[in-house]
Structures are given as structure tokens and as C-alpha cells.
Amino acid sequence: MSPEKAPPASVAGDRPATESLRRTGAVARMLRMPVATLRVWERRYALTQGKLSASGQRLYSEADVRRLALIRQLTELGHAIGSLAGLDMEQLQQVAATHAELHAARPTPPQAAQGQWRLAVVGTSLAQRLDKPGLLQRLGRPLQLLGPFETIEQAGLALKREEVDALLLHEPQLHAGWLGALESAAPGLSGLPMAVLYGFASEAVCETLAAVGISLLRAPQPDVVILQWLRGLLALSAPPRSAPAWPPQAPAPRRWSDQELIAFANRSTTVACECPRHVAELLMQLSQFERYSAQCANRNEADAQLHQFLQQLTAESRHRFETALSRIAQHEGLIAEQP
Template identity: 50%
Template sequence: MTSESSSSARFRSGAVARMLGMPVATLRVWERRYAVCSPELTPSGQRLYSATDIERLALLKRLTDAGHAIGRLAGLDRTQLQAAASTHANTLAAAVPTAPPPSMPEAVRVVVIGPALGTRLQRPAVQRASGRTLHVLGTFEQADAIGPFALETPPDLLLLAWPTLTLERWHAWRTGLAHQSPALLNVPCAVFYGFAATADCDALRRQGVTLLRSPQDDDTLGRWLGQQRARLPHDATAASPLPPPRRWSDAALVDIAGLSSTVACECPRHIAELLIQLSHFEAYSAECEHRSPADAALHHHLWRVTAQARASFEAALEHVARHEGLLLPAPGAD
């Protein structure tokens, strides 16, 4: 439909009442008692409303829903009504405390012993599968080289790549670590190994060491690394603030999307529809986090990123609404 044909379209009172969410009887009372608009009359006496009439009625409806008396609004023109709506929206926004912008969680600091593993961690497939949550502080050939470096910037996790793993080699490495860098003895360790006796692996697991046998593809290695992050008792993301909860339900967002059908700007509708999709994916990621322990770290990362995006778009919607003079539902309202 062209803009010219859209501006010349006329709507009957029943259709207008449904668009505005108000009884036809109220619409006619407003016309008779307050002369809020002057729709055309057909020869048979039916009222036909223009797009300009509907826009004015929509502004009046939102303002009366917000508590303004129709008798005080009826004599205002379109510019004055929009100014009143904008003032009301700004007042409501000022009354609601603004949450600080969500911060991205910090990456886990990792020191790698084994150059081949350090190089492999930079592969896109490994980064993608791990949730891009690892920050490699350094890669070293031997453990005794990390002492001064690691003490200056303590890691959250030590990653070791050993072709052969034995209990004797593990204890010898821990003894050397105690002399070279005793502060690292309390850092959790994960070992990517080639060959080992079952008894030795069982003994190390009982000591809290996480093991993964090589070779593994990049996706499996990345997922395993993501799981190490989720198991850390001092996970860096635990200290970061949680994203704020949803401000509007799906029903409220559907109402907000309907508001923009009566104004020239389509941004409120697009943002409201995008918020519904983001909120659904946020809930999906949270469910997957609890449903699949193997993918917990990845889905926790997806949940955080989506929740932060949702919070940012909620703030954007409020900003657009103030600019357009739209009255949004109160946060938490259905």
C-alpha cells in the first residue's frame, strides 16, 4: 500500500475501537461529550476515521490510561498531546532507577605447559567450542620457566600437555613446582595426555586433577576446556554482576509493538519484537545450562551474552519511547 492510499484510508468505529483496545461506547462518548475528533459520516450514518483521527485517539487513550482526565486533554492539539505524553514518559523514566550497564565476564587466566597445546588453543574451532572464555597468559616448554611470570600475574588454571602421564611424573612435577613457584600449588590443574595407566588416572582424579586423553578433535578439546572453567571454585564470572531480570513480559511487549502502528516511527515495534526473541533464547540457554552438564559452560556464556543484549535493548526501547512520546507499561506489568 502506498503512503497516499494509506493516508486516505478510512476505518469504521468498531475497527478503531479494536485497534485502540477500548469499547465503542467510550469512543462515542468522547466524540459527543468532548468532541475529541470529527470523523466523516457516510450517507447511512456510519462513522469513518482517518489515520490522523486514529493517531490522536491513540494518544488520548494512552494518556487517559496513565491517569490523565479526558476533559483536560480533549482541547489539546496533536503537538500538545505529544508533549504531554513525552513529559509523562520522562517522569516515569526518572522515577525508575537505572541499572548499571552489564559488564562482560572476565576470561579465565590460563598458563599452558606444552607449546603444541598453547598453539592449538588459538584455533577458531577450539575458541568457539570453549565459549571464548580462556585468556592464555603464557605457554612454556617446562614448568620451571613459569615461576616469575606466573607469580606476577597469577593464573586461574594450569593446563598441562604430556604425551605420557604417570603418577611418579606427576609427583616429581609437583615437587619441582613447590620449589620453583609454591603459590601455584593451589591452582587447579588439567592434563591433556596421550598414554597412562588406568590406576594412575584413577589416583589423579581422586586428587582433583582433571584429565582428557588425546587425540581429540578441536570441538571436543574446546568443550573440555569450557568445562574446566565451569568447575573452578573461584570462577571469574562469579564476581561479575548478574544481568537484570526482564522488564516486560511477552504480553506487554506485544502491546508495545502495537503502539507503533499509530505513529510514523516503526522502531518501537521492531525493538519489541526483537526483545521477545532475545528473551526466548535467554530462557532456552538457561534451560540447556541445567539440562546438559557437558555443555554447561557454553550455555552459561550464551545465557549471559543474550541477557546483556536484552537489557541493552530494553534501555534502547525506553529511550525511543521517550523520544516518540510513547507511554510504556510499568516494568513487570503484564
């Protein structure tokens, strides 16, 4: 009886017969990226030599997934996808190692901190999403993250003597007393431009927070939306204390009363359009808002500065429209210009 023959070497092979293959959707979820982006990468750059299923869908091996994960990490660090597409795994790892070495050795210029936007972050997971060089480079302004802090109380204590430009928070749930609790826990931070990434909140709570100028964003959101949201918060942040963006000035007195403007709006004119009436109505609205902003309640010094700015800007606009109405009045002879 002859002995059993050993199985052929080709059966053992280098690649297991039951190699795990994943479809595009599953790989995109693993890499935390849109499926459409992964398909565009493949169509333009042919990043992998993936197989196709019987139905024509692309399949990825474990090695393919590891390579794509490293490419995605490098693009988030600021590397262009086109420069990475032709590199093998060893070359990609060398790029990652070189990037890490340069980042660790690069000194921070002393003058860079002066123009930085100082953003206090409450929420560890949110801070991890922000701490990506590729994301921050697209912000268009140097950003310094303060924190992250686990709670607003912790942030308030740690930042008592710090200059802070804006406050960014991650809150799983917003309730009716959330804003009051924040102001009590960290009064020094409550007057800052503020944005909240939240999980759940009633419509009434969202309306209340939005009414006081808090920027809201419902989680979860992709990084590109977070970036746009940060740009909006950057636009709301106060100008540097050492260089005010506008000099406060005493507003010029009104030229005409509401009664005179109403009379002008109701008179017939030789101008074919309705611009004279519209200018008179705009002047009344600007005057009303100017008075409103001067009397608006202020929660703190930041609120007072905002309302002073609105009053000043409205007074300047009102003065310009008064000049326009003066020219119309001279043309029509309806209202004599007052000195």
C-alpha cells in the first residue's frame, strides 16, 4: 500500500483560498470617507488593482484597505492625492515617516502665535476631528486649540487668565436650562462667539440658542461641513482687542422727523419710479433700528460692544440715505434741506 501523497504546494499557496474581500461601500465606511470620493479616486488614479465581483462591483483585499487607509491619512495631513497615487506601500510609509519627523523638528515661530485664532474646545472627540493639519490649513487662518476640556466648568477654570476668541462645544443633548448652566459655570466664556455641535435638542431650545447668536450644527457631520462651520464662527469672532476694527463715533443727528418722511413718501413726484418713497421708508426703518440698538439689553461687555457697533453702523447708513433724500428733495422741491 503506497503512502499518501502530500498536498501540492499550489494548494497552500501564498494567498489563502478564503481571502476576505470587501465592497466599496464597506471600505468607505471603514475609512470614514464618502463612497463617491473613493470611487472618484479609483476612476482618476487607479489606486488599487481590485478584483470585480460577478455583478461588476469592485472588491478590496486587506492589503488594499491598508494602503487606502494610509493614503487617506496622508491627504488629511495636506499631501495631494495625485502625488500619492503612484507610490507603493513602502514609499507611502516613508512619506508618512518623513512628515512626522519634519513636524516634530519644526520650531514654532514666536510671531506666529500673535495672529492665531484661539479657539477653546469642550469635547475630546470634537477636538480630535479638528486636530488635522489638512483641515486646519484650509481654514485660512492660524488656529490654536485650547483644550480639549471635558466640561465647561473645567474650561472656565483653566482659561480664567487666557485670551480666548471663540468657544466650540460638543453636547450630546441640549435642554432648556443649558445656556443658563453654562453662564453660571463659566461666566468668563459666556460672552464669546459660540458654536455647538449637538446630538439632540427640541426645536424650542434651538430657536432660543439661535436667537442669542449661538451657531448650532446637528451631529454627525463630515469634516468639510465642520470646516465651513468653523469659517462661519471665525466671521463671528470679535476683532483683536488691541486693534478695534471700527472707531466709535457720536452719531450725526437726524435731518428729518418721521412725520416729514411720511409726508414725503405720500406726495406725488415727477420721478417715474418709486425710489423717493422707498428711500423715505428706508430712512424711517434705519432710524427705528438705530434707536432699538441703542436701547437693547446687554448681558455683558461683549454684548454692549456689539450693540454699539450696530448703532454706529446704522447711523452711518442713515446719514448716507439722508444725503440721497436731500438730493431728491432738492429736485422735487418738496422738503427743504435743513442745515
